[in-house]
Amino acid sequence: MNPIIEVRDLRKIFHSRGRKIIAVDDVSFDIMEGEIFGMIGPNGAGKSTIFSMLTTLVKPTSGSIKVAGFDVYKQDGKIRPVIGIVPQKLSLYPDLTAKENLELMGMLYDVPKNLMEERIEYYLKLVGLSSHANRYTGGFSGGMKQRLSVICAVLHDPQIIFWDEPTTGLDPQTRQSIWKLAKKFNSEGKTLVFTTHYMEEANNFCDRVAIMNLGKLVALDAPQSLKEKAGSDNLEDVFISLTGAEVRD
Amino acid sequence: MTVKNELRHAWIITVKEIRQLSRKKALMVPLFLFPIIMIIFFGYGMGGTVKNAPILIVNDDTGTDSASLIQEIGAYTSSYNGNPMFTVTYTRDMSQAEAESKIDAGIYKAVLLIPHDYSERLIKNDDVTLTLLTDASDPTTSGIIISFMQQLMSRPGPVSLDIPNIYGNLEYLDFLTPAVIALTIFMGSVATTGSAIAGEKEDGTIVRILMTPVSRRSVILGKTIYQLILQLARAVILILAAYFLVGFHMNGSWLLVALVLTIFTLGGVGMGIVMSTRVDDMESFFQLNLLFTLPSMFITGVFFPLSSIPDWMRYIAYCLPLTYANDAMRTIMIKGQGLSAISTDLIILTLFALITFSSGVHLFRREA
Numbered sequence: 248m249n250p251i252i253e254v255r256d257l258r259k260i261f262h263s264r265g266r267k268i269i270a271v272d273d274v275s276f277d278i279m280e281g282e283i284f285g286m287i288g289p290n291g292a293g294k295s296t297i298f299s300m301l302t303t304l305v306k307p308t309s310g311s312i313k314v315a316g317f318d319v320y321k322q323d324g325k326i327r328p329v330i331g332i333v334p335q336k337l338s339l340y341p342d343l344t345a346k347e348n349l350e351l352m353g354m355l356y357d358v359p360k361n362l363m364e365e366r367i368e369y370y371l372k373l374v375g376l377s378s379h380a381n382r383y384t385g386g387f388s389g390g391m392k393q394r395l396s397v398i399c400a401v402l403h404d405p406q407i408i409f410w411d412e413p414t415t416g417l418d419p420q421t422r423q424s425i426w427k428l429a430k431k432f433n434s435e436g437k438t439l440v441f442t443t444h445y446m447e448e449a450n451n452f453c454d455r456v457a458i459m460n461l462g463k464l465v466a467l468d469a470p471q472s473l474k475e476k477a478g479s480d481n482l483e484d485v486f487i488s489l490t491g492a493e494v495r496d
Numbered sequence: 497m498t499v500k501n502e503l504r505h506a507w508i509i510t511v512k513e514i515r516q517l518s519r520k521k522a523l524m525v526p527l528f529l530f531p532i533i534m535i536i537f538f539g540y541g542m543g544g545t546v547k548n549a550p551i552l553i554v555n556d557d558t559g560t561d562s563a564s565l566i567q568e569i570g571a572y573t574s575s576y577n578g579n580p581m582f583t584v585t586y587t588r589d590m591s592q593a594e595a596e597s598k599i600d601a602g603i604y605k606a607v608l609l610i611p612h613d614y615s616e617r618l619i620k621n622d623d624v625t626l627t628l629l630t631d632a633s634d635p636t637t638s639g640i641i642i643s644f645m646q647q648l649m650s651r652p653g654p655v656s657l658d659i660p661n662i663y664g665n666l667e668y669l670d671f672l673t674p675a676v677i678a679l680t681i682f683m684g685s686v687a688t689t690g691s692a693i694a695g696e697k698e699d700g701t702i703v704r705i706l707m708t709p710v711s712r713r714s715v716i717l718g719k720t721i722y723q724l725i726l727q728l729a730r731a732v733i734l735i736l737a738a739y740f741l742v743g744f745h746m747n748g749s750w751l752l753v754a755l756v757l758t759i760f761t762l763g764g765v766g767m768g769i770v771m772s773t774r775v776d777d778m779e780s781f782f783q784l785n786l787l788f789t790l791p792s793m794f795i796t797g798v799f800f801p802l803s804s805i806p807d808w809m810r811y812i813a814y815c816l817p818l819t820y821a822n823d824a825m826r827t828i829m830i831k832g833q834g835l836s837a838i839s840t841d842l843i844i845l846t847l848f849a850l851i852t853f854s855s856g857v858h859l860f861r862r863e864a
């Protein structure tokens with residue numbers, strides 16, 4: 248398999264109110280074409296920051312990133328059309344309807360009108376939101392927002408989907424349907440990169456899992472290998488033993 | 497990324513903003529109704545005092561009677577409350593047209609014209625008329641000068657005072673309207689631009705826009721086009737309201753009004769962008785906004801002429817862009833003057849727009 252994302256010696260330092268925060272500390276890894284890649288780690292470990300850098304939203308402090316063969320510093324304009332992003336913070340315009348939110352994204356990604364309408368209809372049906380197409384998203388539940396948010400990210404048919412905490416705060420039914428959707432995208436050949444706080448999801452759905460702690464990458468392997476290496480039969484134990492038991496703030 | 501593509505993206509953003517506005521019914525009240533209410537309320541006159549108002553006396557008479565009249569005006573003014581009300585300058589041989597142009601240029605608040613046969617007619621007990629020209633774009637000062645002169649002339653005798661209205665029948669409302677429009681456009685463009693961006697930061701929607709292939713330039717352009725449409729629409733509604741509800745007179749060029757307002761809106765949008773990059777949410781934006789726009793409202797001469805405020809306040813006013821917008825709007829709408837009369841104002845407003853806009857774009861691009 249070929250790497251579709253190559254990360255080398257990546258660092259990100261934030262300066263906030265006179266404090267220096269090393270959010271990402273010298274991280275290197277590859278993500279393979281067509282895999283489902285999971286990132287886990289305690290709150291503040293740097294997962295979302297890595298996402299922001301991979302998706303060209305935030306410039307790294309140092310290090311290099313290639314996405315689909317393009318350099319994030321010089322070719323961010325080439326990267327954006329081939330990736331889709333579902334941010335951790337579900338950001339939809341509350342005073343626009345579901346359909347208007349989708350159309351806005353489709354147009355900004357330059358999806359031809361006919362194709363766009365076709366895809367919107369198809370995806371709304373797929374995630375069960377067809378009957379809510381003309382409702383303002385301000386009144387949507389968390390699950391509805393998450394499903395709509397995904398469609399916003401895939402209307403332009405990206406090769407890679409970045410999905411930051413897709414299932415946090417959702418009921419088991421919605422989580423199931425989200426993973427079904429993820430599997431479906433993956434079976435169509437899309438590479439999936441996501442973060443989660445649910446160990447069983449990382450265990451069940453990921454080809455490989457990266458464990459982050461305090462900005463560092465502390466382990467990266469298939470869930471099975473991670474467990475074998477640690478001599479444990481569940482991923483949560485591996486996670487706790489690698490990242491410590493104390494609560495972060 | 498071609499220019500056509502950028503423009504198309506910008507227009508998508510513009511349409512989005514307009515659509516969102518059309519759904520925020522609660523926003524319509526401050527945007528369209530407040531300024532109209534302001535005009536109606538303040539339209540009912542306001543008093544004030546005058547000091548050191550420059551007036552010019554054109555004395556074409558060589559007799560002794562005019563000399564004593566002049567002395568009387570001079571003596572009265574110097575003894576008034578320790579502060580002279582007028583600073584009097586004397587000249588002769590000046591036509592009424594030339595005197596009017598001096599007022600237009602803002603050199604004098606009033607000109608008193610004494611005809612060459614003043615003394616001669618007084619001796620013969622013939623009727624004689626003095627002409628008093630005043631700066632009607634400053635009705636507070638003019639009103640005080642006029643009432644003073646009328647008092648002076650009210651003694652029995654053949655002398656009467658003629659006060660031609662250079663700019664038509666002017667009232668406080670006419671003085672107020674142009675500046676209220678400028679104020680409205682300024683506060684509106686800063687607040688709506690800034691709060692929209694701050695709100696989009698707060699709920700994360702701006703990030704979603706910024707991660708599409710659309711350039712930040714297009715995003716800003718789209719928001720700017722929207723603001724131009726919105727603010728000019730507000731100006732039109734305000735002018736129509738002032739015309740139909742309280743009988744405002746427009747004496748100048750609509751095209752120039754549009755030009756001034758367009759440049760000023762750009763400055764306001766730029767300022768809104770700059771301020772929004774300094775905050776993370778709407779609430780902090782409104783705090784910051786209050787700090788920057790409220791002083792403009794009270795010391796730039798929207799509600800009373802700059803000549804009636806203390807010096808230190810006037811110096812602050814000269815640092816605020818709204819002062820120049822007010823002046824330009826009054827010069828066009830009341831005095832009916834052309835481009836040359838507002839060139840200084842326009843240059844300053846253009847500089848304001850250039851500075852805020854380019855720093856806004858710079859800060860916005862560096863962000864997130």
Ligand SMILES: Nc1ncnc2c1ncn2[C@@H]1O[C@H](COP(=O)(O)OP(=O)(O)OP(=O)(O)O)[C@@H](O)[C@H]1O
Nearest residue numbers: 261263268270288289290291292293294295296297
């Ligand atoms: N824009 C920023 N300015 C300053 N500090 C930041 C910024 N973004 C993130 N950080 C800091 O960087 C660190 C990593 O944050 P990040 O959001 O990447 O963590 P995370 O792994 O996604 O956490 P979570 O699981 O809670 O989503 C944290 O300490 C955070 O406070």
Ligand SMILES: [Mg+2]
Nearest residue numbers: 294295296335
């Ligand atoms: Mg995160």
